[in-house]
Amino acid sequence: MIRLEKRIEVNNAWIALMYLSACIIGFLLTALLLWLSGTDISKAFYALYKGSMSSQKTIFSSLSKATPLILTGLATVVAFRAKVWSIGQEGQVYSGAMSAYMASLMFFGLPVWIYLTLIIGFGALGGAFLGALSAVLKNRFNVNEIISTVMLNYIMIFFLSYMVGGGPWTGVGDVALTYSQSNPIDDTAKLPFLFDSRKLHLGFVLAIVCALACHILINLTPFGYEIRAMGHNSIALKYRGTNTKKTLLYLMVFSGAIAGLAGVSEIFGTNHSLKGDTLVGLGFTGIIVGMIGGLTPIGTVIAGVVFGGLASGSVYMKIIAKVPGTLVPTMEGLFLLTFLIAGVASHYKIVRLKKDV
């Protein structure tokens, strides 16, 4: 007979084994899905490889797609580590994109680096504002953060679609109106590309910097201590003199600001005009990325890059292997499940019992 027993000590080899198995099982389940949908499995996986990491160009494309996911993943990490179940990353992405766009209109003509700094700063502020709003609602009126963030998501999504779909920011010409998008942003407002790649841009650097900042913040500062303490036992934290309402407000501001940057990165680095379609799902996928990353900043970067690769490869899968596009989110979901199970399993060990006498 065998039995699961909770581990007291941490065994890194075991943890690695669990996550490796999660990967393998995730791929097996994906293969099963591909097989069920009637595609050629080897062709599909080859296309995935081809589209995500076969050349410098595709690697840059993967990293570029990973950028907003890393950011929204980090926003998730900051909130979830405190057991604040914010799912407002989606709305914060929109709000960040919109306030950055507003800044790009307001400060047009300023020297490039000041201009870019203001755009990025306003993007962060936009996300932070939305995060702060949920925190204030919770602190003042005890509104559940899940509900307030979901509702704010809707408000931001529809607000953006009004602004560019007939509202004041709608672009000139039939094309812009049909596709609900703004005028293209000025060249000076674009986040500069890295290595002349025409794919990978400054947003990726921002994401990595944010990841390091989150890592340091969570593990090495008193504020991070408070975030983690709040997640484990907010009552004890409050009892011993920490104003947990303040902690909640600050962490939601911080989390919102990072999610806002994802919006800036996507609009000013990749899409180059304000448009709702390109932002859809970045926040929600970020939740999955953060969870798969084990709610650690470094893990989130890895998970984000993997998801970026999936997104980039899926284009090739669609073209080469005729894999239906909806299979990609399904795969993401499968990986989330196997990784969550691995996360729990890494805290247990298997014990063999002798037969009862």
Added chain:
Amino acid sequence: MSQFTLLKTKQLTKYFPGVVANENVDFVLNEGEVHCLFGENGAGKSTLCSCIFGYYKPDSGSIELKGKSVKFRSPGDAIKNGIGMVHQHFVLVDDFTVLENIIVGTNTEQWKLDLEKSENELRAICLEYEIDLKFNSLVRDLSVGEQQWVEILKSLYLDAEILILDEPTAVLTPEESKKLFKIIHKMSNNGISIILISHKISEVMQADRVSVMSKGKLINTVFPKNTSPQELTNMMVGREVKLRVKESKYSKVSSSSKPLLSVKNLKYMNKYKKFALDNVNFELHSGEILGLAGVSGNGQKELFDALSGNLVPDSGAIIYDGTEIQGKSSRHYMDLGIGLIPDDRYREGLIGDFSISENVILGWQRHQKYSKNFFLNHKNINKFTEYLIKEFNIIAPNASVPVNYLSGGNAQKVILAREFSHSNKILLANQPTRGLDLGVIEYVYEQIKLKREEGFAILLASEELEDLLNMCDRIAVISDGEIKGTVDAQSTSIQEIGMLMAGHAEVSA
């Protein structure tokens, strides 16, 4: 004496991660006896009973009921086989009536409820045991003692032949305990076998037989009449323990000295519109220990919360050194030098998943000693933790183990270490020894006494009256949110305090 063996465990063994909770326990319960399981916390008493009650599955060994080997998959199986259990924490629905609570989930035979029939049956049981309960009252309106009767009735109603009582008197007043024991003896006369978990020696002596447990093993089963309290206690801890040594009092308080903390007409109404604190008045001087006696749930919690800045009273004043501080934040109270040992240590005092070094700075993480330029100063924190581990004799493999993995006593020492090293004026200790074993209890009390010598003003709440009598200079008795009286620990008696606790008016000033 050839009594019929009702239940027997054979070489019963139960492991938990990292510990052996029960090791080869051979326990024998005879028909109609009151059998006491006596031992320190963590000795394995509750685990053994949980195995018998089907709550845990033993890892090896077997349980025999009436000569037949049984394997319970759940408490439901145990109940069907005539075993009932009253847990330390009651399993009752507050918003249900007494009757509803008893029959909920017990009518397993039929689909329809027959309230009238059940009520008649219950009435008969109540009559027999002289239990006075109104079946229509809501459980939330009952006293703790009455709630316990509901639990016992539940088992009796199910025709339990074996009744397990897990520390039944922990929450009762002395009067209620006496009554409980009358009922226990009556049940045993009626042929019901009772397993009584206890670590109170006075209760143990009232049992027919006693099994002493220590470190997961059953040490011995003896007849109380053939032994003495001293012998039993030695058996339990495996060493000599001083019992009830009345200490000589140390006190330099004169009644004329100015109090460090005074509480005036403190009132607080809880969410059930009941006065949890009802005009509480007292004074606390430097260099004294003021005891707070009372059954749990009579306002102690609210009082400690108010005195540590975790509850805003509705009216009244808390005056510290001449300044009113009621309604200020817990931060403010901590900065004044007021330390708190909360009664629910894992809820309010510790962060279980945090390491020892993270827990000893809880609340002080932004203090300049532990953080510098936005960063935690791990070097200082680790040095401080190593010092505390040595100073307070905290037994742990290293400073980075989560406190969840420490024993209750060592976890409590982490709190003591933190509060003692960050406060310098007042110490609020609510049930600081609850659930600890004798060795640690002695240690905690020694430390508190040292703090008194350093000039701390100390408020100490406990349900163990003898401890209060030994430790305190004065004892205030709280009942129903009111201080029923304050007595001099030198001249009072347990009886006097017991009367006050039960809500009787002050006997003498």
